[in-house]
Amino acid sequence: MSGINYSISSLPWGEIQQVFLDMDGTLLDLHFDNYFWLEYVPQQYAKKRNLPLDKAKAEFMEMCRQVEGTLDWYCLDYWTDTLGLDIPRLKKEIAHLIAEHPDVIPFLQALRSSGRKAILVTNAHHNSLHLKLRHTRIGDHLDAVYSAHSLKLPKEDPAFWKVLQQHHPYDPAHTLLIDDSLPVLNAAQQYGMVHLLGVAKPDTKQARKPAADYPLVESFQSLLQSLSNFEHQARVFHH
Structure with a gap:
């Protein structure tokens, strides 16, 4: 306290x-970030890996849990490498929500x-x-x-x-x-x-x-x- x-x-x-x-x-x-990480990224990851959306979300959430509270959690380079997605480009695609x-x-x-x-x-x-x-x-x-x-x-x-x-x-x-x-x-x-x-x-x-x-x-x-x-x-x- x-x-x-x-x-x-x-x-x-x-x-x-x-x-x-x-x-x-x-x-x-925080709506931009919540939408980006909780919805937009899992959608793109599901497409890339040809997975059902709920499975893609579950996989991504597990990856997030492993690095929560570390610099990697916030690092766009880390997520670009880990997910095989161009995270900076994806952010620009929905930048109107910022x-x-x-x-x-x-x-x-x-x-x-x-x-x-x-x-x-x-x-x-x-x-x-x-x-x-x-x-x-x-x-x-x-x-x-x-x-x-x-x-x-x-x-x-x-x-x-x-x-x-x-x-x-x-x-x-x-x-x-x-x-x-x-x-x-x-x-x-x-x-x-x-x-x-x-x-x-x-x-x-x-x-x-x-x-x-x-x-x-x-x-x-x-x-x-x-x-x-x-x-x-x-x-x-x-x-």
Whole structure:
């Protein structure tokens, strides 16, 4: 358990100098990835191997289980080799499904206007990362982007957060991490990060996540409101 008892509306913005933001399921709707990996890839694999779809899905899910939580799980080169499919090309075929969550851009703008840094920290493979930056506007509103593939560790490993420190010095006590993955939040907390938020609906087409060990972001509108209220009160106080 995280022991964090604040709500989104009472986030301690005064203690937060920068925000680490996950991409898939946090800034971007996870519907693209869920549809791609759970439906589109198994369909293509079934065609290639001449298998019934349910058998193709079962085989693919077993392959996924074997590498879950590792860098290979996120690596498009690994899946291209393993499945014999051109995964980057398949992603481009359904790139029209890539979308930001509502109010992400206004939140990022407000965050940077407040003097805080917005840092993308993702497990996404470079190929996937570049595709998504091309198809959305998030890249225009970030101060830096870090991929786990460059750091050679997945975010689920507490050592990742230490290695990130060497590339991007940060104070864990003054950094907010927003991520839809519970194992990632747990790893960051193990490293010493204090301000941690999950995401209530990573995939807009699926049900809300049940209450978790960390406060959940219901919408970026609520985060934006929380930051705006804090900034307004700070201005009133200083005047």
